[in-house]
Amino acid sequence: MxxxxxxxxxxxxxxxxxxxxxxxxxxxxxxxxxxxxxxxxxxxxxxxxxxxxxxxxxxxxxxxxxxxxxxxxxxxxxxxxxxxxxxxxxxxxxxxxxxxxxxxxxxxxxxxxxxxxxxxxxxxxxxxxxxxxxxxxxFFKRVTQGLPLVTLKLATTLDGKIATGTGESRWITGAFARRAVHLMRMTHDAVMVGSGTVLADDPDLTVRDMGPVHQPVRVVVDSGLRTCPKGRLGQTARQNPVWILHAAGADGHDWAAAEAELLAVPLRAGHLDLRAGLAALANKGVTRVFCEGGAGLASALIAAGLVDDLVTFTAGAVIGAEGLPAVGALGLAALVDAPRLRLVSQMAVGGDVQTNWRFD
Structure with missing residues (x-):
């Protein structure tokens, strides 16, 4: 049979x-x-x-x-x-x-x-x-809603911190967790970060140590073009695409000279309209976005109801109240207003714990 x-x-x-x-x-x-x-x-x-x-x-x-x-x-x-x-x-x-x-x-x-x-x-x-x-x-979300699927990744200590009070964050999680993140980058069309992460970490955001693979588009949410194209992203933009979501009329650094693609996005309450930004990505064909922070972008996406999946990597370490939180302010006054997620799976990854959640 x-x-x-x-x-x-x-x-x-x-x-x-x-x-x-x-x-x-x-x-x-x-x-x-x-x-x-x-x-x-x-x-x-x-x-x-x-x-x-x-x-x-x-x-x-x-x-x-x-x-x-x-x-x-x-x-x-x-x-x-x-x-x-x-x-x-x-x-x-x-x-x-x-x-x-x-x-x-x-x-x-x-x-x-x-x-x-x-x-x-x-x-x-x-x-x-x-x-x-x-x-x-x-794919289904892009066709039916005009938006890509958004997976938010957070790597934190047990008390939910992503860095010390001085900004030190390398490395909170171990090598196995970092390798798992590279595998996740490889299964998404685009990797997205905020301008604060670029300024603090000068990330590369490519898939590394996996052999010759298809690289995701690297997206920076940078309303005023305050990040500098002389960093790792700008230096490699000709080899692996970099797209900048920015406010119309921004007069900061010249990313166009680095051959990054500039996508103007309207402002909402003084900040980039992230829904419009994601719609711009979907309009260019993107179906899956892997967001790697930082805390301000994470909170803005959650507050706007734009996150579909949350992946956390939790290390067996404690930083304390002076550490930087994984998610910025959400403006919640009551516990009942806190976003609730559904647990999908959990597993040990080296010495860390990976937990997969879904916003339903």
Whole structure:
């Protein structure tokens, strides 16, 4: 008896290889099974082409005829740079398609399933749907809300501090936690920090010690362009993209000369409108943003309801009241007004503890 769930889980594992590498496209996986044997498999490639189905079909060749396909997202139905994958599956002779979830993109949105059925292909929808929805939450949010998925990362002591009173923060957490952060950067389209973090730490924000990998866009929220392009970000902007969210008319440092991309964002109550800033990123195709602070940006994003996931790395250390808090002021007067999160998972990472939370 065929274990349909196992084959779709295999396709989901393949799809996850595309996270952070395929935007603005979704990360999709496809497995082709013929007479109980896997004859083709694929996942969306860097930049979004070729699609997972095309990869699997090319690998299977003639063995695709009569095969069953397990696809993590409804096959596309529109002509873009490549023909519709729904046509490709039916023309190759695939007889049965298990599809995890419907594509919310208006160009697809049920049309791919309809094309397959019209061609005589049996279609079953909803297999491992929840897992598929979680995998592509960023893509779905960009399509339906015009915003990217935002994951906020905080590395703190047991008492919630990110630095000593003098600003010393390297390193609160250990090497294993820092490596886990690099893995997370690799699965996001963009890494975002505030100008205070750039001024204090002169970060690089690239994925390091992972071999040759696709690098995320590095985004700085810097309303007045007060950060200097002579730092690490500016020196490497020609190799790995740097985007600056700033206020219109800002007359600070000239990031354009470093070949950074400047994105003007309106102000709200004297500060950058972060919702508008994230919408600007989504408009450029970004689906997943990994925010690494600092405290002011973290509190502003939380207060605006713009954080989807929170990842904390907690070290077995205590700094005390003179230390710098991980999150700035939220203006709360009552405990009932405090944002509440749902615990997703927790694990030891070296000598630290990683906890994954979700804002529902």
């Amino acid at each position: 065929t274990d349909h769930h196992a084959h779709m889980r295999h396709a989901l594992q393949l799809a996850s290889r595309g996270l952070g590498r395929v935007w603005p496209n979704p990360a999709v996986g496809c497995v082709l099974l013929n007479e109980g044997r896997i004859v083709g498999r694929g996942w969306t490639q860097v930049g979004g082409r070729p699609h997972a189905e095309r990869m699997a079909l090319d690998q299977a060749g003639g063995l695709a005829r009569g095969a069953t396909a397990y696809v993590t997202l409804e096959p596309c139905a529109h002509h873009g740079k490549t023909p519709p994958c729904a046509n490709g599956l039916s023309e190759a002779g695939v007889s049965h398609v298990f599809s995890a979830v419907t594509d919310p993109d208006p160009r697809v949105a049920g049309k791919g399933h309809a094309m397959l059925r019209a061609a005589g292909v049996v279609v079953d929808e909803g297999l491992c749907a929840e897992d598929a929805q979680i995998l592509n939450r960023g």
